[in-house]
Amino acid sequence: MIEEQRVDRDLVEKARSGDAESFGELVRRHRSLMLGWADRVVRNRTKAEDVVQDALLQTLKKIGSLDQPDKFVPWLRTLVRNQALMSIRGGSSKREVAFGDGWGDKENEAEREIGRRRSKDDVDDPQRAAIGRAAVVDVRKLLKRLSERERAVIEAHLIAGMPVQEVARMLDMTSGAVYTNVSRARKKLSEARYEDEIERYVSARRKAGKPTVRLVERARDCHRFAGAYNTMASMMLVTLATSGHRNVSLTDVMGATGHAFRIQVTADIGLSGPYAYDWKETMREGYRRLGYSVSLFGGAGALIEHPDDLIDALDDLFDSLEKGVPIVAWNVNNAEFGMIAGFDDDKRSWAVTDTSAADKKLAYSRLGRLREDTEWFAAVPGRRIDADRADLLSSLFAQTARHTRGVGREDGKLQSSYSLEGETAYRTWIRLLDRQSLRDPLGAAYNAAVLYEARKHATAYLRGMLESGYLSALCPSAVPAVTHAQRQYARVAACWEAVAKLFPLPYGADPTAPGPADRAARLLERACEAELAAADALEEAAGLISGNRNRAKRNFYKNK
Known part of the structure; x- marks a missing residue:
């Protein structure tokens, strides 16, 4: 703690003397x-970012007046805190007003007024003059990203500290227009921060x-799986294929992830x-069951x-691409899971792929x-x-x-605050x-298609486990229970196939129409019954496999 204070004190002393790096x-x-x-x-993360951005400008302006660096x-x-309280009092619902001609003259007038205020401040505070001649250069670089209008408003309101009403009078604007320009400028300055960090x-x-360009050519194979509604599983499959794990199927990934x-x-x-x-838990467990570790960012x-938040992930992202392994990411183009398949440092751009x-x-x-x-997630x-x-x-x-019974909690954590399961x-x-109140035909069609696809894979996953001899070699006593579960999932898949035919993508029968709605409801009653029976069978199999494993361990140590 003492060392931290000493470092801060030294940096403040240098900053007061005009050291922009400090x-x-x-x-x-x-x-x-x-x-x-x-x-x-402010109780709002986005508003807090705006407050901090404004406070940094105030810090730059006032650090020369700090008498006690410690x-x-x-x-x-x-x-x-004062800046945050001001933001609450200032309000946010303001009307934007268009600007007329002659803006340059008004900007010059603003500059002259700000200059007069700064000159007086500098006379009163020579230390501020020193920091102003050096550290303000960095802020000026950011301000150059703004339009003339936005720059004049920011310099008058946030740097010179002029009240909004006074800025509006000086620049012949409404107060609403001042607030609008401040809001736009903040967004541009925020974007500039990201771009500057990327440049560094x-x-x-x-x-x-390091390599400046790389493209994982094999990642283009993902188009073979473009028909899969589950984009997380299909993109995971491509990463496994490019890692040399070529004997894994989409069914394997669908099963391993759940x-x-x-x-x-x-x-x-x-x-x-x-x-x-829970994207993170699903992908972590999925990769683990397939024999891989994974680094996860966001969720x-x-x-x-x-x-x-972005910079912290970049080392892992670039290292993976340099090794020829693409990255699964959310919303690289659309609201679905896609893939980062390459990079180009010269263009400062990723090569991204999705369906x-x-x-x-x-x-x-x-x-x-x-x-x-946009939600942030990369694997x-x-x-x-x-x-x-x-x-x-x-x-x-x-x-x-547990999922099928709708428990909804794993390790004490609610999987989703707004979804229903099982x-x-x-x-x-x-x-x-x-x-007859399901009023979203597209939602009904999409959910039915996703669930039909999933249950086909559930049936195939369990059948493959049985037919390959994998389960009989692992735990013979679990074979009858898994066989029963596999048959139940086949029934479930048949029900969802019929529902998907009633409501085909992109639009099918009206889900509020009595005929299709009643038919679908009866099908889903049968599907639910079969799904619960499959859950009972899988729970029994889980206990048998776990018990067999524990007995094998005991015998191993007993015979050592």
């Missing part, structure tokens, strides 16, 4: 703290002699239901809120940020690992049984169909 280091050391302080006041952190906390990272790669046995819906059977599960509902695009370019800085509120396959086959299979069967999901389908 000021930048102070920002890097304390930005996460500033974000936390702001978030506790009190930097309390001083900074007060500055951030790429520069470091060049100095280290996707073959999952039913997950929203309350209205909407399009997002099939993706409403369902996770957002990139700071450049460090609708191949080798499309995506800026480095836009990964995980393609659209507003980097790792090394081959040894695994206990009995443990992995029993855990998969037990997990499936038997509850079936009951939701049936209730909406019986009431």
Whole structure:
């Protein structure tokens, strides 16, 4: 703690003397703290980012007036808190007004007024004049990313500290237009931060002699799986194929991840239901059951809120691509799982692929940020690992049984706050169909197609396990239970096939029409019954496999 304070004090002293690098280091050391302080006041992560951005400009402006460098952190906390309180009082619902001609004259007037204020401040505070001549250069570089209008507003309001109403009068604007330009400028400055961090990272790669271009040609094979509705499983399969694991099928991946046995819906059977599960846990367990480790970044509902969130993942992403192994990522082009198949440092872009695009370019800085509120997720396959086959299979069967019964919790954590699973999901389908209130034809068609595909893979996965002799070699006593489960899933698949034919993609029969709705509801009642019977059988098999494993261990140690 004392050492941290000493470093801060030294950096503050240098920053007060005009050392821009020291000021930048102070920002890097304390930005996460500033974000936390702001978030506790505004209770919104995005607004907290805006507060911190404004507070940094104020820090640059006022650090020369800090008399006690060893009190930097309390001083900074007060500055951030005041900025956060001002943001709450300032409001956010403002009307944008168009600008007329003669903007350049107004900007010059603004510059002159700001200059007068700065000149007075510099006379009163020589130390501020010193920091202004050096560290302001970095802020000026960012401000050059803005339009003339935005730059004049930012300099007047955030740097010179002029009230919004005064800025509006000086620039012949409405207060609403000032707020609009501040909002736009903040977004541009935020984007500039990401781009600048990327530039520093790429520069470091060049100095280290890293490759500047790479494309995993074999990743183009993913188009062979474009017909799979489950894009996570199909993209995982491509990463395994490029890693040399070529004897793995889509059915194997669907089974190992649990996707073959999952039913997950929203309350209205909407399009997002099939993706409403724990991405990280599903992919971690899926790769583990297939014999691989994996590095995971982000997750369902996770957002990139700071450049460090992206930068922290880049070493793993680039290393994997340099080894010829692509990366599974969310929303590289559409709202689905896709793949990063290459990079080009000169163009600062990834080569991305999903079911609708191949080798499309995506800026480095836009990964995980393609659209507003884009969820951030990337999975980097790792090394081959040894695994206990009995443990992995029993855990998969037990997990499936819990999911089917709609327990919804694993390790005490709710899998999704807005999705319904297992038997509850079936009951939701049936209730909406019986009431003729399932009003989303596309949602009904898509969910039915996803579930038909999944149960076909469940049937094939268990059948392959039985016919190959894998299960009889692992635990002969579990064969009857798994055989029963396989037959039940075949019944389930037949029911979902019929439902999918009633509601084919992109649009089928109206799910609120009495005939198709009643027919689908009766089919799903039978499917639910069979699914619960399959869950009972898999739970029995899980216990037998686990017990057989434990006995084998005891005998092993007994005979040593």
